[in-house]
Amino acid sequence: MTYTTSTDKFDRTARALHWISAAVILWAMLSGFYMALFEVDSTTKRTLSTFNVSLTFVYFPLFLWRLVHRITCTPPTQLEQLSLRHANLACTAHKFIYLLTSIVMCSGVLMMQRSFCVFGLFTVPPLLSTTSLQDVFARIHVISNVMLLLMVTVHILAVIKHQLGGRAILQRML
Template identity: 25%
Template sequence: MTERLPGYRPPARWLHWITAAAVLLMIPAGLIMTREGIPRPLQDALFLFHKNTGVVLVPVILARIAYRLTHRPPPLPVSVPGWQRRAAGLSHALLYVLLVVMPVSGFVRVRSGGFPIELLDRLGAGPWLAKSERLADIAQGIHAAGAFVLIAVLALHIAAAAQHALIRRDGVWSRMWPVGGS
């Protein structure tokens, strides 16, 4: 049965779905653009999309974290067991950490590798980091490991959301969906 629950406020919902849409496009773009043997024009287009969307997303992510730190999330329905509350809290915290680690490591990997970020270059921003193969390698390792963890946590996150929306219908889904709910 769907409980009538207080939902996330509209800014939290919109910031969630804008970030989610961008991240869910950037992950396949990142995975495809790093594959051997894909056509060069496609690879260039995906790199352009991936790097620049990632940079545009940074202020959205910062706004989201600032909003979250100043607004407590609404309480979960009483029907959600303790272990699921803890799992949700932990996975949400991990997602926020990854939303910082991924753009920062991507940025450091690209800039210390001496590569362009077209949007920032157009705006006349300097490289901000000196070229360093070692730093680029470390950042690349962090970005790849972060991507792995992010994909795993998101698989659980999306499965949990689908379970709430389709099976339990306990109002958790409509707390976050931008239309409807209270």
Template identity: 40%
Template sequence: MFGIDAVIHSTYSGLQKGLHAISMMIIVWLMASGYYAALITHIPEVKGAVSTFNVALATLFAPVFLFRMYVSFGKGYADVLRSRDVMRYAAFLVHNLIYITTLIVIVSGFLMMNRDIDMFGLFYIPAVITDPRLHGWFSDSHTLACYGLALLLFMHVAAVIKHHLTGRPVLKGMFF
């Protein structure tokens, strides 16, 4: 196997595939509903409900994502760095940018909170920052990181579709 197929089939463990699936479902939900609440709906109750739910879900997801980064760290890096395949470098770069950008989205989202985080009505996590200027800065950072993550995920999905259409079903290596 050559190219990205070799990276996927040789380095993704069952645990990584499971973490990828969980991450994909949660990130797609958070992004789709978050963009809906921020850009489409004008109903304050919907915006508030989506925001409250998403903040709690993202807070629960944060340790899962950190564990995913830990599990994935270093997998296939040496092979990619030894390779002369430009597409492997590109895939490697985009995957790492997705990890970094997702981490920025999670951290900035947590730090931009100017109210306690309602964890599905079970308990509350106090806001970490009280300075309104910092809330604004983290909110702006969160928005930019969300746009960047949307672009990176679009590129990722486009690459998966391209590989599938050219006879390399990479989804098998990512989920099965």
């Protein structure tokens, strides 16, 4: 299927924010799970952790921009080949991904027990001083990351399924 009108695609801002989000979220999740599931030397773990915290902290305003943009800008028309049920399911899944991303980022900052430096530019102190509360947010962070990984995987598989089924879903975001 070829697209010929501007309403067939998301606007440039939405597309740029989507792909920046995809890169940051995939990197942070995959490297985070790598450190959690495999034996990683302390230098590599410290380097990856420091980079991930800085990256996701800097990404947070872009994520907020993405949310505001999604709420305030009209998305492209829904593909005719999608049933109402599938269209509603996709909409709900996207909202859940936004929610989980918000939870992951907020819990990530709230679980911090020490100050962290953002790309060597400035230091952010821990926002909470109660260790038990930080531990709760650490658990929330792990659970929400697992759920986000599952939702992102479903999202990617749905795009592949629709592409292979002749529905050019991906082109709306390219």
